[in-house]
Structures are given as structure tokens and as C-alpha cells.
Amino acid sequence: MAVTTRLTWLHEKILQNHLGGKRLSLLYKGSAHGFCNGVLLDRCCNQGPTLTVIYSEDHIIGAYAEESYQERKYASVILFALQETKISEWKLGLYTPETLFCYGVTKYNSPANFQIDVRNRKVITDLKTMENLGLAHKYTISIQDCEVFRCEDSLDERKIKGVIELRKSLLSALRTYEPYGSLVQQIRILLLGPIGAGKSSFFNSVRSIFQGHVTHQALVGTNTTGISEKYRTYSIRDGKNGKYLPFILCDSLGLSEKEGGLCRDDILYILNGNIRDRYQFNPMESIKLSHHDYIDSPLLKDRIHCVAFVFDASSIERFSSQMIVKIKRIRRELINAGVVHVALLTHVDSMDLITKGDLIEIERCVPVRSKLEEVQKKLGFALSDISVVSNYSSEWELDPVKDVLILSALRRMLWAADDFLEDLPLERTGNLREEIIKCAQGKK
Amino acid sequence: MEVTTRLTWNDENHLCKLLGNVSLSLLYKSSVHGGSIENMVERCSHQGCTITMTYIDDNMIVAFMLGNYINLHESSTEPNDSLWFSLQKKNDTTEIETLLLNTAPKIIDEQLVCRLSKKDIFILCRDNKIYLDKMITRNLKLRFYGYHQYLEREVFRVEGIKDNLDDTKRIMKAREHRNRLLADIRAYKPYADLVSEIRILLVGPIGSGKSSFFNSVKSIFHGHVTGQAIVGSDITSITERYRIYSVKDGKNGKSLPFMLCDTMGLVGAEGTGLCMDDIPHILKGCMADRYQFNSHKPITPEHSTFITSPSLKDRIHCVAYVLDINSIDNLSSKMLAKFKQVHKEVLNCGIAHVALLIKVDDCSEVLQDNFLNMSRSMTSQSQVMNVHKMLGIPISNILMVGNYASDLELDPIKDILILSALRQMLRAADDFLEDLPLEETGAIKRVLQPSI
Numbered sequence: 001m002a003v004t005t006r007l008t009w010l011h012e013k014i015l016q017n018h019l020g021g022k023r024l025s026l027l028y029k030g031s032a033h034g035f036c037n038g039v040l041l042d043r044c045c046n047q048g049p050t051l052t053v054i055y056s057e058d059h060i061i062g063a064y065a066e067e068s069y070q071e072r073k074y075a076s077v078i079l080f081a082l083q084e085t086k087i088s089e090w091k092l093g094l095y096t097p098e099t100l101f102c103y104g105v106t107k108y109n110s111p112a113n114f115q116i117d118v119r120n121r122k123v124i125t126d127l128k129t130m131e132n133l134g135l136a137h138k139y140t141i142s143i144q145d146c147e148v149f150r151c152e153d154s155l156d157e158r159k160i161k162g163v164i165e166l167r168k169s170l171l172s173a174l175r176t177y178e179p180y181g182s183l184v185q186q187i188r189i190l191l192l193g194p195i196g197a198g199k200s201s202f203f204n205s206v207r208s209i210f211q212g213h214v215t216h217q218a219l220v221g222t223n224t225t226g227i228s229e230k231y232r233t234y235s236i237r238d239g240k241n242g243k244y245l246p247f248i249l250c251d252s253l254g255l256s257e258k259e260g261g262l263c264r265d266d267i268l269y270i271l272n273g274n275i276r277d278r279y280q281f282n283p284m285e286s287i288k289l290s291h292h293d294y295i296d297s298p299l300l301k302d303r304i305h306c307v308a309f310v311f312d313a314s315s316i317e318r319f320s321s322q323m324i325v326k327i328k329r330i331r332r333e334l335i336n337a338g339v340v341h342v343a344l345l346t347h348v349d350s351m352d353l354i355t356k357g358d359l360i361e362i363e364r365c366v367p368v369r370s371k372l373e374e375v376q377k378k379l380g381f382a383l384s385d386i387s388v389v390s391n392y393s394s395e396w397e398l399d400p401v402k403d404v405l406i407l408s409a410l411r412r413m414l415w416a417a418d419d420f421l422e423d424l425p426l427e428r429t430g431n432l433r434e435e436i437i438k439c440a441q442g443k444k
Numbered sequence: 445m446e447v448t449t450r451l452t453w454n455d456e457n458h459l460c461k462l463l464g465n466v467s468l469s470l471l472y473k474s475s476v477h478g479g480s481i482e483n484m485v486e487r488c489s490h491q492g493c494t495i496t497m498t499y500i501d502d503n504m505i506v507a508f509m510l511g512n513y514i515n516l517h518e519s520s521t522e523p524n525d526s527l528w529f530s531l532q533k534k535n536d537t538t539e540i541e542t543l544l545l546n547t548a549p550k551i552i553d554e555q556l557v558c559r560l561s562k563k564d565i566f567i568l569c570r571d572n573k574i575y576l577d578k579m580i581t582r583n584l585k586l587r588f589y590g591y592h593q594y595l596e597r598e599v600f601r602v603e604g605i606k607d608n609l610d611d612t613k614r615i616m617k618a619r620e621h622r623n624r625l626l627a628d629i630r631a632y633k634p635y636a637d638l639v640s641e642i643r644i645l646l647v648g649p650i651g652s653g654k655s656s657f658f659n660s661v662k663s664i665f666h667g668h669v670t671g672q673a674i675v676g677s678d679i680t681s682i683t684e685r686y687r688i689y690s691v692k693d694g695k696n697g698k699s700l701p702f703m704l705c706d707t708m709g710l711v712g713a714e715g716t717g718l719c720m721d722d723i724p725h726i727l728k729g730c731m732a733d734r735y736q737f738n739s740h741k742p743i744t745p746e747h748s749t750f751i752t753s754p755s756l757k758d759r760i761h762c763v764a765y766v767l768d769i770n771s772i773d774n775l776s777s778k779m780l781a782k783f784k785q786v787h788k789e790v791l792n793c794g795i796a797h798v799a800l801l802i803k804v805d806d807c808s809e810v811l812q813d814n815f816l817n818m819s820r821s822m823t824s825q826s827q828v829m830n831v832h833k834m835l836g837i838p839i840s841n842i843l844m845v846g847n848y849a850s851d852l853e854l855d856p857i858k859d860i861l862i863l864s865a866l867r868q869m870l871r872a873a874d875d876f877l878e879d880l881p882l883e884e885t886g887a888i889k890r891v892l893q894p895s896i
Contacts, residue, residue: 003492003601025469026601033490043487046476048447068447150447150470162453169536180695336684340671363852376850383850384669418695419672425734 003032006055006145009366011082013353015051015062016154018080018087021357024051024149031145035118037103040148045069045097049151054116054123055144059083059135061123063116064151069097079114081133090132118146154357155401163360163400170407171209175238177246177414180421184301187247187417188233190270191344192330193310194323195254195261198346201391202310203249206410207236209403210245214392218251229253231270231279247414250304253281255330257322260284267330269294271339273302300424306417307334307341308409309381313348313388316374327379338423340416342385343375344409349390359401362388387412447476449598450499455531455538462540463509464615465853468495468600475596480570481556484599489513493602493609495529498574499595503533506576506584508558508566510548511608524548525609526558527616530584542616543583568597614808618856621815625863626664630693632701632870635877639757641690642702642873645726646800647786648766649779650709650717653802655683656847657766658704661866662691664859665700669848673706683708686726688733702870705760708737710786712778715740720782723789725750729758756884762796762873764865765835769801769844772827780834787835794879796872798841799831800865807846807857815860818844843868 005012005026016022027050028043044050045068052063062080069075074094081088092114098104102117102124115124123141130137179187191199200218208214218232232251235244252270253262265286269275279293287294295302309327319327334341349356351367358365363372372386387409390402449456449470460466471494472487488494490512497507509527528543549558549566558566565577574594581589605611634642646654655673663669673687687706690699707726711717721742725731732749743750751758765783775783790797804810812819818840822828828842843865846858 002606003490004603027471027487046447152448156448158448159453162457165452165454382671384848384852385671415668415670419670422692423672 003029005029005053005147005149007053007060007147010085010353011060014082014085014087015053015080017353017355018089019051019064019151021154021355022049022051022151023154025152026147026149028148029145030118030143030147035121035143035146037101037117037119040101040118040146041069041097041103044148045071047150051149051151052116053147053149054141055146056123056141057144061133061135061141063092063100063114065095072096072098077114079129079133081135083134086134088132088134090129092129116143116146118143155360159360160400163404167400167403167407170404170411174247174407174410174414175245179246179305179414180418183421183424184305185246186235186244186301187305187414188250188273188301188303189247189413189417190250190252190304190307191310192252192262192267192307193255193344194312194315194319195256197254197310197312197315198344198391199254199310200251201393202308202344202346202389202406203234203251205389205391205402205406206249207234208392208398209406210236210238210242211240213397214395229281231275231277231281233277247410253283255323255326256283257320257326264330264333268333268337271304271307271334271337273298273304304339305420306413307339308413309341309343309379311343311345311375313345313351313368313371316345316371316378319378324378331380338420340420340423342387342413342416343379343381345371345375345386345388346391348388356399356401359390359405362405385412385416447473449473449600450596451497451505451598455505458538458540459529459531461853462542462615463602463612464605466602466604466612469603470598470600472599473596474572474598479572479597481551481554481568484597485513485551488599488601491601493605493612495600495602497598497600498568499597500574500592501595504586505529505531506574506586507531508549509602509609509612525613527609527612528580528584530586532585539585541584543580544613544616572596614813615856618815618860622856622859622863625860625867629700629702629863629866629870632867634701634761634870635874638877638880639761640701641699641757642761642870643688643705643729643757643759644702644869644873645705645707645760645763646766647707647718647723647763648710648800649768649771649775650711652709652766652768652771653847653849654706654709654766656849657764657800657802657845657862658689658691658706660845660848660858660862661704662689663848663854664862665691665693665697666695667854669851669854684737686731686733686735686737702866708739710779710782711739712776712782720785723786724793727760727763727789727793727795729754729760756880760793760795761876762798762869763790764798764800764843764869765831765837766800766802767831768803769827770803772801772830783834794876796869796876797835797837798843798865798869798872799835799837801827801831801842801844802847804844804846804861807855807861810844810861811864815864841868841872 003026012024027047028040033039048068049066054061060082064078065075067075074096077092077095079090079092099112100116102115113126113129117124121143123143127137191202193199203218204216207217234249238245255261260283263286269287274295275287276293276295348354348362348368349359354365362368368388372383375381375386376383389405389409456468471491472484477483477487493511494513495507495509497505499505507529523546526545526548528545530541532539547558547560549556554570556568557564565580567575572594573591575591576589578589646657648654658673659671662672683706689704693700708718716739719739719742725743730751731743732751735743735749745752810818810822822844823839828839831837831842832839845861845865
């Protein structure tokens with residue numbers, strides 16, 4: 001018999017969130033370990049905070065004890081009733097495990113408002129408790145199955161320590177990253193996406209990590225007009241006076257489904273490296289070749305090496321058909337131009353049910369997975385090319401869990417850029433290699 | 445006392461990945477739940493698959509994984525499978541060694557004892573002492589043997605696999621086999637050194653997974669899922685240029701001894717997809733990398749990149765017919781006709797060929813348990829028989845793979861299928877090279893000799 005919980009993902013999530021972000025670890029399951037009160041206690045005493053879940057015909061009852069169950073010691077018990085997605089709570093009070101689980105001498109004698117008797121597969125209760133939980137008035141509830149979980153903090157000290165280590169190794173990988181074949185010194189990543197998707201916020205978040213505190217160099221707009229009207233190419237220093245990191249984030253005007261927004265030809269000019277930093281976009285027409293911000297013959301180092309499409313996770317479903325057509329068309333043009341691209345899903349922590357504690361294993365979260373599949377289906381991205389992040393917006397201080405997501409996304413972009421550089425036609429890289437060699441020899 | 449594991453989060457993740465994306469649930473911790481073996485067994489029996497960790501010191505863990513603790517109480521002497529691990533911290537990394545033993549621990553005199561041919565090889569005593577035989581420590585690369593004091597014991601339930609160890613064993617063996625295949629392919633040299641790289645041509649209907657196959661191969665050699673060749677998921681083909689991809693062994697590694705040549709997809713209707721008259725030119729090696737396909741017009745010798753006198757190294761040495769396994773049984777008659785036409789050209793040139801069936805649902809079903817051959821249930825499938833009949837390809841050269849399309853992590857079983865397919869292609873290419881008329885290879889040898 002498999003020892004896996006009967007809780008659906010949704011129910012487990014609702015309980016976890018209700019308990020303030022706990023991870024549930026299954027200790028006992030009646031149908032696997034036997035409906036015996038002694039067995040239940042043997043397995044579940046001294047396990048820290050626990051949640052007992054009772055499955056009845058049409059609802060779930062939970063009993064949460066904040067302290068470990070210990071022989072003949074009182075623990076304060078809180079009851080929950082979960083009907084569909086509605087949860088209600090009632091503080092039951094102090095109980096010994098023997099009373100709560102009808103074990104040994106205290107059997108049915110002590111006055112109790114709520115007792116779980118797994119041996120007889122029933123819960124004995126009074127009407128008042130049922131009423132407080134918003135359940136139908138009944139004296140007994142039959143138990144289909146009973147499970148006991150240990151509740152662990154989803155972000156305990158041990159995990160935070162691990163995340164900090166992971167963050168350290170990602171940081172060192174990014175600091176020491178060298179573009180493929182040393183063809184360029186810095187990888188240029190273009191952030192593209194609808195207005196307000198979080199392009200500038202992503203840059204700010206990356207910069208914040210390397211600065212050591214949350215910064216807002218790029219102005220961020222939350223209204224529908226978007227704030228980035230200038231083309232900006234941001235080099236990032238490693239620390240306040242540190243040296244430049246091996247990548248440049250290029251922030252553009254947002255895409256708009258109607259008129260306005262970044263125009264199509266400008267995208268191509270940006271890709272080629274024709275547009276200078278701080279060029280003022282004109283949503284009505286593309287850059288003029290005579291414009292002083294137009295670069296005539298850009299080099300490999302000036303062009304974009306990787307495009308990152310930035311999407312707000314909460315708006316994927318609501319993309320208009322015009323927006324989808326627009327993005328698909330840009331994607332098609334990128335493909336024709338041989339430019340690699342990845343996708344970035346922002347604001348994942350503001351999705352329904354998702355809490356900060358979920359960020360540590362965000363890709364395992366069912367709603368996030370379905371978002372990823374949505375992006376794959378609607379826009380044609382491969383799942384392995386989609387990263388999930390939560391940008392810094394209201395925080396003052398950095399959070400290692402967020403950092404790990406942001407840095408992993410950045411690493412994926414650099415991998416993609418390597419693919420691009422490796423795939424360049426030989427004649428273009430060949431010339432460059434010669435130039436590099438010449439330069440190197442010149443220096444000697 | 446808090447019930448939290450001593451295992452670091454990174455080691456836990458590392459181990460979970462190694463065991464095939466499982467998760468661990470702590471059931472027992474000796475410092476909290478009592479140190480006797482009886483205490484441990486009470487909490488851990490009937491919990492499905494478990495892993496028992498013994499923390500020797502802060503940097504060393506010895507662990508074993510059992511299908512179920514239930515066997516501990518039985519007096520039967522029937523051996524059972526168990527998987528053994530050592531985790532050792534060295535500098536900043538944790539090294540994990542594994543060992544598969546056909547023996548399971550039993551409780552004897554309140555000790556947990558493991559015997560192999562009547563010899564005690566492992567004993568867990570109650571006073572925080574552990575005994576490890578030389579055989580175990582040697583295999584797990586531990587620096588001690590005999591009795592040793594330990595800090596603590598913990599038992600976890602392993603979630604996300606079936607209740608027995610078979611799945612995990614398979615993943616372990618798969619990893620070993622994958623590493624062997626990787627080594628084979630890295631060390632491969634084309635027959636008689638006639639060429640330095642084998643050129644494999646991928647042809648097949650639009651969206652069948654040609655470019656994805658290249659991406660999958662590259663992903664394996666780079667150690668993470670990559671998408672150099674951009675892949676289409678819509679009906680229109682993404683690949684409009686002829687591409688000759690070389691794969692490097694890691695980012696800055698050297699090139700591997702094969703190249704994958706990616707073509708535009710075939711379409712049933714005339715005037716769309718790959719132009720049929722391009723095929724002989726591709727096979728002979730006249731088409732250069734990045735040639736822009738034109739569905740209406742084949743390449744001509746007048747084209748600026750046309751290679752007029754291709755040598756043996758420019759030619760295609762093996763053709764892989766790429767097909768979506770789910771659509772084989774309902775290929776249109778026009779598509780079939782095109783396929784036959786391609787096949788005729790391939791036969792004319794005498795080039796080796798294999799079929800590559802992509803989008804296999806369950807990759808773990810394809811091979812036999814030892815990964816050496818395809819399983820009978822797969823080779824007897826109607827799709828395989830159909831391809832066999834349609835193109836006359838021997839069944840052993842009808843290869844089945846699952847591409848990396850929707851995965852975030854590499855999977856050793858998928859890797860094995862892809863690498864095995866690649867190896868079969870290289871073997872087929874060798875046959876082709878060996879079979880070349882002497883005047884062709886002879887001429888090349890003569891050209892080569894002066895330089896030697």
C-alpha cells in the first residue's frame with residue numbers, strides 16, 4: 001500500500017497556507033498502517049507540530065496541535081473544517097493525546113467535545129463544536145481515512161542556509177562567466193514584453209543582487225503606459241565600485257497590442273545593434289537612419305545576443321489575440337534572424353494561493369506548471385526555455401530565495417547566448433577571431 | 445526538541461535528484477525518538493520505500509535504502525535488494541557513491557545486521573556504534589572500516605517512486621550505462637579514419653522533431669537542457685535553412701566525431717516543404733551550411749555556395765528518417781510517396797540509413813532491463829512493423845527516442861535512448877564507409893598519405 005496522502009494539491013495548499021506556510025510530512029495513514037489508536041500514537045508522538053486530517057464522506061476535518069503530542073501531556077488543539085475550498089476554524093482547547101485519540105484509561109469517560117476514534121472509524125463530537133465549524137449537526141462522523149502529518153516550516157533555517165549556499169555558487173558562476181569562444185566581452189540581453197510586464201523591474205532586481213540591497217535605477221511604471229520610453233542598455237557593476245559584470249541588460253519600450261508601444265522595425269534595429277543607449281523611442285515610427293543615435297555599422301559586441309521575453313504570470317490567460325499574434329510574429333522574425341530567445345515569467349508570487357514560501361520549489365507548484373504550459377501552448381516556447389522569477393518591488397532588503405530564481409534565470413539567458421554565439425556563421429566569428437588575435441598581438 | 449534533519453538542503457536536493465526527482469519525509473530521528481533499533485522500526489515499518497542515514501561525522505554519511513522495513517522482522521533468510529550510499533563533503537562539494545547489494549538488514553539481538561554469504565558486513569548497534577566491512581567501505585570510498593562511533597541516525601520515507609526499489613535501481617544502472625555510452629561516443633573514430641566526423645542527415649515530415657533531436661544531443665553533452673536550434677511547435681516549419689551542426693563536448697570542449705545535418709521538413713503537398721530535387725545534392729555533400737531552402741526550386745551548381753567537387757568528408761554518411769511515432773500509421777499517401785522517393789535516392793547513393801521514431805510516450809519501456817537491447821514489446825509494435833515494411837530498414841535500426849522538449853532536467857533513461865540511437869547511426873555509418881568502393885577510399889588514402 002502506497003503511503004501517499006489523499007489530499008489533493010489544492011486542499012493541501014489551502015491547509016498549508018492557513019497554517020502560515022507549512023510543509024506537511026506524512027507520518028501515519030490509517031489505511032496503510034492500520035486503524036488502531038495505539039499505532040497512531042506510536043508513530044505521531046514526539047514529532048513536533050502535527051496536523052491530523054480526517055476524511056469523511058463530504059468534508060475534511062483537521063486537528064492541528066502546535067506542540068508535540070507527548071504521553072499524558074496537554075497540547076492545545078485547533079480544529080479546521082474544509083468544505084470544497086472553504087475553510088473554517090475553531091479553537092478546541094487543551095487535550096492530551098490519549099483523550100483526543102481515545103487511548104488507554106481515559107477512553108470515553110472524560111468530558112470531551114471532540115474525540116477521534118480511528119479503531120471504530122468515527123469522530124465523536126458535540127453539536128456546539130460542529131456548529132462552530134459550520135458543519136451539519138451530528139454526534140458522530142464516520143472516518144473514511146485518517147492521516148497525520150508533521151508540520152514543518154516551509155522555509156526553516158536549514159533550507160535558508162542551503163539557499164544561501166546555492167546563491168553563492170550561482171553568483172560565482174555569473175561573475176566568472178565568459179561568453180563562448182571569448183567572441184565578445186559582454187553578453188547583451190534584450191528584455192522584450194508587454195507594457196508593465198516587469199522588464200525594468202527585472203533589471204533592477206538583478207542590479208540589486210549585485211549591489212547588495214534593493215535599488216531602483218530604472219524607473220518602473222505600474223500604469224498601463226509603461227515608463228521606459230528611452231532605449232537603455234545597462235551595464236551592471238559587481239558591487240558599488242566593482243568591475244562590470246559580463247552581461248548588459250537592454251530595456252526597451254513595452255509592446256502594445258494597439259498602436260503605440262515598441263514598433264516592429266525598431267526591434268530589428270535593436271537586434272542589429274543599430275540603436276544607441278538613451279535613444280528616445282517614437283511609438284509612431286522607427287528610428288531614422290540619419291538620427292544621431294543610429295549606429296551605422298555595429299559590431300558583434302554591439303548586437304543583441306539573447307532576447308528575453310518578459311511576461312506577467314497573472315496576465316498570460318488574458319492576452320488579447322492581437323498581442324499573441326504580435327509576439328508570435330516577433331518570435332518568427334527572431335528565428336529568421338537566428339537570434340535565440342527565452343521567456344521570463346514575473347510576478348509568480350502574486351498568483352492565487354502561491355505564497356513566498358513556495359518560491360523555494362516554485363517549479364513544483366501545480367498552478368505555476370500550468371502557467372508554463374500555457375506559455376508553451378499559446379506562444380510556442382519550449383518549457384526548458386521559460387524561467388520563473390519574482391522581482392523586487394516593495395522590499396528593502398534582499399531575499400536569498402528570490403535571488404536564486406533571478407540568478408538562475410540570468411544563467412539560462414547566458415546559456416542561450418552561448419548557443420547563439422556558437423551558432424554564428426564561421427566567416428563572422430572567423431574575422432572576429434583574427435581581430436582578437438591581432439589586438440592581442442598588438443598589445444604584446 | 446525539534447524534528448529537523450541534519451542533512452543540508454543542498455545534499456537533500458542532490459540526493460533527491462540522483463534518486464529520480466523524489467522527495468524525502470523524515471520519519472525517525474534517533475536523538476528525538478529514542479536510540480534503540482526497536483524505536484526505529486516501530487516508526488518506519490509499513491512506510492513504503494525508506495532511506496536510513498547514519499551520520500558518522502559532520503562530513504560523512506552512510507545510508508541504505510530499502511523497499512520496506514517490514515522485512516526486518518521476518519526470520520526468512522531470503523536476500524533482498526538494498527541500495528547503499530556514502531555522502532562525503534570534500535571542500536565545497538558533496539561526493540555521492542552508490543552500491544547495490546543483494547542483502548537486506550535483519551534485527552538480531554537488538555542490532556541491525558546485514559549479512560553477505562554468512563559474513564556480517566554491516567551492523568548498527570544501539571550505543572551509536574556502526575560496523576562496516578571492508579567490502580562496503582571500499583566500494584563507497586570511505587576511509588575507514590570496522591567499528592566506528594556515529595552521531596545520529598535518521599530514517600526518511602522516499603516519496604515519488606513505487607513501493608519497491610526497482611525504479612531507483614533502474615535509474616542508478618541507467619546512469620552508469622549512460623556514462624559508458626558517453627565514453628564510447630567520445631572515443632569513437634570513423635572506420636579506417638577515412639573522415640574525422642560522421643555526417644548524419646535528419647529528414648522527415650515537418651514538426652517530427654529533427655531540430656529537437658539535435659538539441660537533445662547537445663543538451664546531453666552540455667549537461668543542461670539547451671535549445672540552440674529553435675524549434676517550432678506550430679504547423680509551419682521553423683527550419684528554413686540547411687544546417688550542419690557540430691556538437692562540442694561541453695562549452696569549451698572539443699568537437700565530437702559526428703555532425704547532425706538538419707533539413708527543412710517534408711510536406712505532402714507539392715511546392716511546399718523540402719524540395720525533393722535538393723536531396724541528391726544534400727546526400728552528395730554539394731549543399732553548404734546555412735543554404736536557404738526554396739520549396740519550389742532546388743539548388744543548382746550556379747548557386748554561390750554550391751560545392752562543386754565535394755570530398756568524402758562532405759558527404760552524408762548516414763541518413764536518419766525522423767518520424768513522429770504517433771503519426772506513422774496515418775501518414776498521407778503523398779507523404780509516403782515523398783518518403784519513398786527520398787529512400788530511393790539514399791539507396792542509389794548506397795548510404796547507410798536508420799529510422800528515428802520520436803515522441804515515445806514512455807521512454808522506460810523502450811529498452812530491456814539491462815539497456816542493451818530494445819524490448820520485444822516495443823519492437824513488435826505496429827508502428828515499428830510499418831516502418832520496417834515501408835522502408836525495409838532492419839528492426840534493430842528502427843530507433844525510438846523521446847526528445848528533450850518539455851523537460852527542465854536531464855533524465856538518464858532519455859539520455860540512454862538518444863545516445864544509443866546516435867551510436868547505432870555511427871555504427872551504420874561505419875558499415876557504409878567500409879563498404880565504399882576501393883577507388884573512392886583508395887583515392888582518399890592516397891591523398892592522405894603524403895601528409896603522414
